[in-house]
Amino acid sequence: MHLLKLSDTEKLFYIPSCLEADAKDWFFDNYHFVPSWSLFVQKLLDTFESSSKADIAFNRLRQYQQSLHQDVRQYYFELMKLCKEANPLMDESSKLQYLKDSLKSSLRFDILLKNPTTTDEFLKYAQKIEELRSLDEQQGMMEQSSQQQPNLITTSARSSNSPTNYARTSQTNNKTTTTRHDLSNQHRQNNRTPKPPYRCYRCDGTDHFISQCPHFQQ
Numbered sequence: 001m002h003l004l005k006l007s008d009t010e011k012l013f014y015i016p017s018c019l020e021a022d023a024k025d026w027f028f029d030n031y032h033f034v035p036s037w038s039l040f041v042q043k044l045l046d047t048f049e050s051s052s053k054a055d056i057a058f059n060r061l062r063q064y065q066q067s068l069h070q071d072v073r074q075y076y077f078e079l080m081k082l083c084k085e086a087n088p089l090m091d092e093s094s095k096l097q098y099l100k101d102s103l104k105s106s107l108r109f110d111i112l113l114k115n116p117t118t119t120d121e122f123l124k125y126a127q128k129i130e131e132l133r134s135l136d137e138q139q140g141m142m143e144q145s146s147q148q149q150p151n152l153i154t155t156s157a158r159s160s161n162s163p164t165n166y167a168r169t170s171q172t173n174n175k176t177t178t179t180r181h182d183l184s185n186q187h188r189q190n191n192r193t194p195k196p197p198y199r200c201y202r203c204d205g206t207d208h209f210i211s212q213c214p215h216f217q218q
Helices: 008-018 021-029 037-048 053-063 072-086 092-101 105-114 119-160 163-191
Strands: none
Touching: 053 072, 072 092, 072 119, 092 105, 092 119, 105 119
8 A cells, every 4th residue: 555655544445455354344343443544553453463473573582593604684684573573662782682692603702892882883793794704714715725736736746656657667668578579570480581391302302301212212
């Protein structure tokens, strides 16, 4: 209704079309007791709002703690919402105390040193501290990475010169030398001039020696 920019009188006129079930019946029964819009809202809340809602919100508020990965801004608005639900009239100092008590321990000490006096100051200091801590963590990770890189290079160089690698290299060289030697011997054997077959110098036969030649025995 706020979006339509209606007057209070017009809002009262459209109320029956917006209410349902028990709320609609209640309105018709008490129409003469709610002559203004503001009074209607107050009586409607008093009648239908859960009486235990504030107690539930208060219990949640007392037990609420900022989670490990919850950023400060999200934590701030969530806790302020709980404060409003628990007690719409809660004073500034009480809200500030809840903000300090429920803050995660990694930020609490720095916030206490700043000693904010309002909830707005708390949010301002907490966001700044969170930002600085994030920058410190990023810088630390970069320095650690740069320190590990030379160590990896040194380890790689040592591994390449290790006795195991030397033995493997030596074995590879020996295999290469042996293979070359075998190929050289094979080449020599292939190029060697074959010896002429044995033959008989008397009859020029190749199936016997001269001592077995029948012509020689004659």
